[in-house]
Amino acid sequence: MLAVALELFARNGVSGTSIQMIADELGVTKAAVYFQFNAKEDLLRAMVAPTLEDLRRVAEAAEARHRPTDQVATALAGMVDMIIKNSRLNAVVLADPAVSRLAREDPILRDLVARLDRILAGPEPDVEALVTTVMVGGGLLAATTDPRLADLDKDVLRRQLLNTARRMLGLRAIRTHA
Numbered sequence: 077m078l079a080v081a082l083e084l085f086a087r088n089g090v091s092g093t094s095i096q097m098i099a100d101e102l103g104v105t106k107a108a109v110y111f112q113f114n115a116k117e118d119l120l121r122a123m124v125a126p127t128l129e130d131l132r133r134v135a136e137a138a139e140a141r142h143r144p145t146d147q148v149a150t151a152l153a154g155m156v157d158m159i160i161k162n163s164r165l166n167a168v169v170l171a172d173p174a175v176s177r178l179a180r181e182d183p184i185l186r187d188l189v190a191r192l193d194r195i196l197a198g199p200e201p202d203v204e205a206l207v208t209t210v211m212v213g214g215g216l217l218a219a220t221t222d223p224r225l226a227d228l229d230k231d232v233l234r235r236q237l238l239n240t241a242r243r244m245l246g247l248r249a250i251r252t253h254a
Contacts, residue, residue: 078119078122
């Protein structure tokens with residue numbers, strides 16, 4: 077049900093997708109969908125829950141590192157992997173105001189973003205560090221939803237995203253032999 081809802085949300089937006097549309101796509105009654113989820117927002121929360129868990133693991137892995145540069149490198153690698161894995165969901169998050177509103181209101185997501193901000197920008201970031209961190213996060217999300225990059229090999233995309241983000245945050249790019 078979540079995969080079907082995600083596909084419909086990506087195609088029509090959350091506001092443009094009705095519970096009836098989800099039921100029709102699944103071949104079930106609207107009541108069957110409502111039996112599992114009281115509202116579209118509940119469906120959306122269930123859809124996002126695994127991503128929040130991934131983000132929590134990324135933050136914990138980074139926080140477990142001792143050196144700040146290792147924390148940043150660990151956070152970036154985890155974020156890039158997570159964002160690539162969830163590119164379809166990213167498209168919904170970026171394109172739909174209803175999702176953005178839910179994200180802003182979610183205390184768990186706000187806490188995770190604050191933890192990652194402290195890792196990437198430091199505990200008391202200046203304006204430059206904060207702007208850079210916002211650009212890195214937004215750029216990673218946007219890159220995984222941009223149709224110009226859709227056919228790029230996932231390993232190539234990962235390497236490019238990681239190296240670009242590392243450079244933006246003042247870390248050296250990882251060299252690869254091609």
